């Protein structure tokens with residue numbers, strides 16, 4: 001585990017201990033003068049740590065990363081590794097910033113995505129955009145959005161295990177190149193593919209997972225939320241956890 005991950009884990013555990021030790025009604029906590037002075041210095045230390053982790057990349061490194069992603073997108077566009085190449089209009093590679101701190105990973109393109117060549121542009125895409133823009137308070141262009149599968153399965157059927165295996169190396173390469181600080185897996189396919197598990201979204205959400213050293217949070221796919229709007233609240237809790245992890249301000 002790297003130092004940053006260790007620091008976050010210690011911070012999470014400390015928060016949990018503080019929550020448990022707090023006054024049941026007022027939520028206040030008695031600490032020693034030494035701890036008080038350490039806590040008062042914490043925001044400045046945190047700001048310093050954040051500045052270090054999100055230091056702007058040099059233009060040359062950024063260009064190199066963009067070029068590598070463009071080259072990967074070209075390879076995907078020519079891919080015929082599975083039968084989905086027969087029915088696709090075009091491949092759907094990604095949308096957003098190659099230097100994003102947060103990557104959303106979905107399942108596979110739908111008909112609108114297949115038509116436009118951009119992930120999450122149909123009704124579910126609009127909901128994801130609302131989550132990013134209205135909920136998180138940032139522009140959609142500031143995150144990176146992609147799918148496990150790059151070609152539309154006919155009639156929006158679920159991708160087969162063979163198709164996931166065939167396409168997964170492209171996702172792994174994308175995530176290696178983007179190097180986000182956090183990943184949000186949208187729905188069962190993304191979660192299962194990234195975490196190599198058969199567990200349900202319901203049992204995977206609400207806690208942090210690890211994908212190759214990158215913290216990963218699981219939440220519901222926007223298509224599911226369109227059918228089950230009552231679960232939007234749970235997704236908002238998941239998104240808030242991601243924002244907290246990234247040190248983003250959470251709207252009241």
Ligand code: SF4
Pocket residue numbers: 076079080081082083084085091149150151163166167
């Ligand atoms: S789904 Fe993936 S592996 Fe299959 S043809 Fe498309 S890009 Fe290639």
